[in-house]
Structures are given as C-alpha cells and as structure tokens.
Amino acid sequence: MPSERVSVSSKVMKGVKYSVMSLALSALGQTALAAExxxxxxxxxxxxxxxxxxxxxxxxxxxxxxxxxxxxxxxxxxxxxxxxxxxxxxxxxxxxxxxxxxxxxxxxxxxxxxxxxxxxxxxxxxIKWTLFAAPDSDITLDSLEDARDLRIAGYKGDVMSGYLVDQGFNVVMGISGDVNARRLTLGQADLWVTDGLVGPLVAEEEHGITGLKSVLVFRExxxxxxxxxxxxxxxxxxxxxxxxxxxxxxxxxxxxxxxx
The missing domain is CATH 3.40.190.10 (Periplasmic binding protein-like II)
Structure with missing residues (x-):
C-alpha cells in the first residue's frame, strides 16, 4: 500500500509540474505574440x-x-x-x-x-510643399522669401509648418490643418502651407471652399x-x-x- 500511495502521489506531482510548465510556456507564447x-x-x-x-x-x-x-x-x-x-x-x-x-x-x-x-x-x-491663397486673393510669389512678411496658416507637428517656423516665417499654428482653408477666407491668414493635393480637397470637403490659388510649390x-x-x-x-x-x-x- 505505501508503494501504491507513493506512485499515486508521484503521478499527481508530475501532473502539477506539467501544468505549471504548460502555463509558463503559454505565458511565454503570449509575451511573444504581444511583442509582435x-x-x-x-x-x-x-x-x-x-x-x-x-x-x-x-x-x-x-x-x-x-x-x-x-x-x-x-x-x-x-x-x-x-x-x-x-x-x-x-x-x-x-x-x-x-x-x-x-x-x-x-x-x-x-x-x-x-x-x-x-x-x-x-x-x-x-508631398509637394505648397502655399495656397484664398480664391479672391491677389497674392503672387516668385520665391519663398516673398512670403516673409505674410501670415501663413499651419499646424503643430506638420513638417512643412515646422520648416517655415525654423526659417523665421510667421506661422499661425493650430492643432490640425482642417480649419486652415477657413482661416484664409476669414482673413486670419494670408497663405496656407499644405500638400498640393490635400489643400483643395480639404477646403472643399470640410468647408465647401473651391478655387484655392496655388501660389508657390517650394519643395517635395x-x-x-x-x-x-x-x-x-x-x-x-x-x-x-x-x-x-x-x-x-x-x-x-x-x-x-x-x-x-
């Protein structure tokens, strides 16, 4: 009888060890999946x-x-x-x-x-770094330097806006660029820096504004x-x-x- 109890106990312990190992391997597997x-x-x-x-x-x-x-x-x-x-x-x-x-x-x-x-x-x-003006604007630019004294609408974290800030331009920053077309029409900014495809699309879809004027593409x-x-x-x-x-x-x- 003692030998039988030992045998049963041994089997139980092996089962416990197997369960613990399985849980450990499972946890490692989940960690690997999470890492991927x-x-x-x-x-x-x-x-x-x-x-x-x-x-x-x-x-x-x-x-x-x-x-x-x-x-x-x-x-x-x-x-x-x-x-x-x-x-x-x-x-x-x-x-x-x-x-x-x-x-x-x-x-x-x-x-x-x-x-x-x-x-x-x-x-x-x-992306084409583009300066847009309002549909009724008479602004013309031959170079980026011509925009030095103008207010340019941009937004925080945008590479184009950041570049202009670093170059000393007057950039009116927002959280996002969605409102910048409206800023042009309200006279809150003279120009808007954005991608050549994005500007007209956002202006029309977000605000119903058409006819934005692309006045300068200065980088790509x-x-x-x-x-x-x-x-x-x-x-x-x-x-x-x-x-x-x-x-x-x-x-x-x-x-x-x-x-x-």
Missing part, C-alpha cells in the same frame, strides 16, 4: 489618409482609407504581425509613437531633422511609414521587404491609380 503586435497611427490627411466617417479620428483600420493607408495595408497583408491602426491628431500621434516599442505612424515626411528619430519603411508617396519630399527607434530592426526589414514585393507585384501602382 504593431501599433500604427495616422492622421486625417486626405487623399493620403482619410476616415470613412469623415471625422478626424478612427479606432480601427476598417474606418481608415486613402493612398498611404492602402499602401500600408498592402504591406501588412504580406507579413505575419498582428496590428492595431488608429487615426488621431497628428501632434498627439507623433509624440505618442516616439520611444514606444512597435509603434509607428504614416505618412511621415522623411527629412534630415527627423532621420534619427525613427526607423523608416518606404518610400510610399511624396517622400513620405514613409516611420517606427520608433525602440522597435526591433528585424521588423523594419520585414516590412520593407513586404513593400518592395508589393511594388514589384504592381500593387502600389494600382493603389495610386485608384485615386487619380
């Missing part, structure tokens, strides 16, 4: 990124569309990483993503000032999917490879064609 989840943010910046609801925020990828968004989705469809995609104000997203592992945002202009702040996947598309920069420097470089390499494959397969070209 990507958190990706964007802003309402049509036609590159836009919410299906027309609002300036969205809580999942199903509510976000646009040229860059569709490109990023094409990249993610080719890798095994789980991901969460949200739309928020750009200044919030830009600050939130930095220094957080597996956090990224798009479409982000890649500039010398930002080069070391992120890891880069791209290029996706490019490529846009990327940018990740925090804390993100594993192997993830960046996987995403870059996925983009390269999608471009070779003609997917990126087809996305652009859908919005032309």
């Amino acid at each position: 989840r990507l958190y990706i943010f964007t802003e309402n910046y049509p036609p590159y990124n836009a919410s299906e609801s027309g609002k300036g925020f969205a809580h999942s990828e199903d509510g976000i569309t646009g040229i860059c968004t569709d490109m990023v989705k094409a990249i993610l469809a080719r890798v095994d990483y789980d991901y969460v995609m949200k739309m928020r104000d750009w200044s919030y997203a830009y600050d939130w993503v930095q220094d957080r592992e597996n956090h990224g945002l798009f479409c982000t202009a890649r500039t010398d000032q930002r080069e070391d702040q992120f890891q880069w996947v791209g290029p996706l598309a490019s 920069t490529p846009m990327y999917l940018a990740f925090s420097t804390n993100t594993d470089p192997a993830i960046i390499a996987d995403l870059q490879q996925a983009l390269d494959e999608a471009r070779s397969a003609g997917e990126i070209e087809k996305i652009v064609a859908r919005y032309e």
Whole structure:
C-alpha cells in the first residue's frame, strides 16, 4: 500500500509540474505574440489618409482609407504581425509613437531633422510643399522669401509648418490643418502651407471652399511609414521587404491609380 500511495502521489506531482510548465510556456507564447503586435497611427490627411466617417479620428483600420493607408495595408497583408491602426491628431500621434516599442505612424515626411528619430519603411508617396491663397486673393510669389512678411496658416507637428517656423516665417499654428482653408477666407491668414493635393480637397470637403490659388510649390519630399527607434530592426526589414514585393507585384501602382 505505501508503494501504491507513493506512485499515486508521484503521478499527481508530475501532473502539477506539467501544468505549471504548460502555463509558463503559454505565458511565454503570449509575451511573444504581444511583442509582435504593431501599433500604427495616422492622421486625417486626405487623399493620403482619410476616415470613412469623415471625422478626424478612427479606432480601427476598417474606418481608415486613402493612398498611404492602402499602401500600408498592402504591406501588412504580406507579413505575419498582428496590428492595431488608429487615426488621431497628428501632434498627439507623433509624440505618442516616439520611444514606444512597435509603434509607428504614416505618412511621415522623411527629412534630415527627423532621420534619427525613427526607423523608416518606404518610400510610399511624396508631398509637394505648397502655399495656397484664398480664391479672391491677389497674392503672387516668385520665391519663398516673398512670403516673409505674410501670415501663413499651419499646424503643430506638420513638417512643412515646422520648416517655415525654423526659417523665421510667421506661422499661425493650430492643432490640425482642417480649419486652415477657413482661416484664409476669414482673413486670419494670408497663405496656407499644405500638400498640393490635400489643400483643395480639404477646403472643399470640410468647408465647401473651391478655387484655392496655388501660389508657390517650394519643395517635395517622400513620405514613409516611420517606427520608433525602440522597435526591433528585424521588423523594419520585414516590412520593407513586404513593400518592395508589393511594388514589384504592381500593387502600389494600382493603389495610386485608384485615386487619380
């Protein structure tokens, strides 16, 4: 009998040890999965990124569309990483993503000032830095320097606005760029700095304003999917490879064609 009790006790202990090991392995597996989840943010910046609801925020990828968004989705469809995609104000997203592992945002202009702040996947598309005036404005510019004494509407965290501030221009900053077309028509600003495609589209869709005058295109920069420097470089390499494959397969070209 004692030997039988020992045998039963031994089996019970083995079962307990097996359960503990299983739980530990399960926890490790969950940790690994969590480490492979990507958190990706964007802003309402049509036609590159836009919410299906027309609002300036969205809580999942199903509510976000646009040229860059569709490109990023094409990249993610080719890798095994789980991901969460949200739309928020750009200044919030830009600050939130930095220094957080597996956090990224798009479409982000890649500039010398930002080069070391992120890891880069791209290029996706490019933006034309454009100064717009109100439909009834008589402003003409031959160079950027001609705008030195004018009030320029911009917004916090925007690369174009930041550049003009650094150059000493008078930039009227807001939280987002959605209201800047209205600022032109109300006389609160003389010019609006934004992308050449974005300006007229936002002006019409948000405020019913048509006929904005493009008075100067002064720069063009490529846009990327940018990740925090804390993100594993192997993830960046996987995403870059996925983009390269999608471009070779003609997917990126087809996305652009859908919005032309």
